Amino acid sequence: MLELLSEKIGNVFKSLSGKGRLNEKDVDEAVRQVRLALLEADVNLKVVKEFTSKVRERSLTNQVLQSLTPAQQVIKIVHEELIAILGGKQSWLVPAGHPPSRLMLVGLQGGGKTTTAAKLALHLRRSGQNPLLVAADTRRPAAIEQVIILGKQLDIPVYAEDHKVAPATICTQAVKRAKELAASWLVVDTQGRLHIDETMMEELVEVKKALQPSEVLLVVDAMTGQEAVRVAEEFNARVGLTGLILTKMDGDARGGAALSIKSVTGVPIKFIGMGEKVDAFEPFHPDRLASRILGMGDMLTL
Ligand SMILES: Nc1nc2c(ncn2[C@@H]2O[C@H](COP(=O)(O)OP(=O)(O)O)[C@@H](O)[C@H]2O)c(=O)[nH]1
Ligand SMILES: [Mg+2]
Structure with a gap:
């Protein structure tokens, strides 16, 4: 990195x-x-x-x-x-005033949303929370299946419906289910397209309205550099973001996205993805990355 x-x-x-x-x-x-x-x-x-x-x-x-x-x-x-x-201090997840807290992931297709949904759910469970994964990417039945498989692997409950059900409806139902399960966080996977797309944005706005999330996190591929910054600006303008998750930081030799994205968009980086495995994921520490860049190791903040 x-x-x-x-x-x-x-x-x-x-x-x-x-x-x-x-x-x-x-x-x-x-x-x-x-x-x-x-x-x-x-x-x-x-x-x-x-x-x-x-x-x-x-x-x-x-x-x-x-x-x-x-x-x-x-x-x-x-x-x-x-x-x-890089954003100064570490940015934490903000829970809802009343449980369950609702977290919505958005981003382009292939950026790592669904993988990150599983990583986040695991991270939340390890922090003593009780997560529920929600499969609200209904564009492809395979996307729903992917969430179900990840949930099984991690033994984390998944709320899914038939792909013909509207994502906003799925979210409303999922909140009810979360209450029944006493889940403290909903982690919602949404649809993505290869490029910024009007229909996608409209759907995300609908989902946000139904879900009323305290966190809307953009999952963005760090390897795409300045393009990642542009995508973040667009999503922030259209949907409104509370944070960023930079994925594929493991494969990134250039990595300028990490250094620009907070300053340009004003939206803090909250987590980074460091690989394909579910535990290759960590909260983002600006001071640690700065130290790493300067070859100071992680000693300063440990
Ligand atoms: N190397 C690496 N690969 C990742 C990371 N996050 C996701 N991926 C891979 O990126 C691809 C797309 O991920 P997926 O979650 O399906 O993206 P989505 O279309 O946004 O839901 C998959 O092959 C993932 O394994 C990461 O942090 N590092
Ligand atoms: Mg996906």
Whole structure:
């Protein structure tokens, strides 16, 4: 995950650390290199500009330049600014005022929605919750079957109906079932298309109206880079999002989506998917990813 970016930034700091005292030219050169590395990782241009100008401004102070460990100070500034663009603090799931809490997953086809529904349900159960999976992607009978199979594998109850039943109706019924089962969270899988599509958006708005979710999470493939950012903007404008889940972070060498998406959309990343297996899933920690990019390991926040 983001190995290439990490390696490039590591090299910048290695040469900076070798210098001892730093002057304005050294800082400018380092900032330029970091900027190139970020652009190569497909980070949004505006985000890169704001980030580098903040780093430059904070680094070119007497306090930094005249310190005994100026390179260390610059790295610390980069670390802090990376955390800031990644969203600052960790964002938790927001439960409903009255149980059951309702969580709706949206996203394009193939992004990992259904897999993520199962991962989330498992995550919730491991956190002491009682989840109910809801198969509300009725476009393909196979999608319903996929949720049923995942539910069986994980021993998590699934609410499903015939694919001819409207998704909004399924959701209303599922809330009733959740109450009977004393389920604390509904995790709702919805339909996706290959591209942004009017019919899909209308259906999602209907489902949202019926479900009244406290969480609407967009599941988006991190490997699609800037496209992921565009998709997030569109879904946020049309359906309204409370959070993002970036999938396929395991296969992502560039990974600029992770670094741009919060700053551009204003929507926080809540989880990341790290593989096809159901437990390859974790809450998103901005500080951990920033540390990982800077090769500091996960030590800082453990
Ligand atoms: N490597 C990797 N593959 C994933 C991840 N999440 C989902 N997938 C795969 O992406 C493909 C599409 O997933 P699916 O859940 O069916 O997507 P949906 O169409 O959005 O419901 C499947 O082959 C999943 O195994 C992830 O975090 N990492
Ligand atoms: Mg699906």
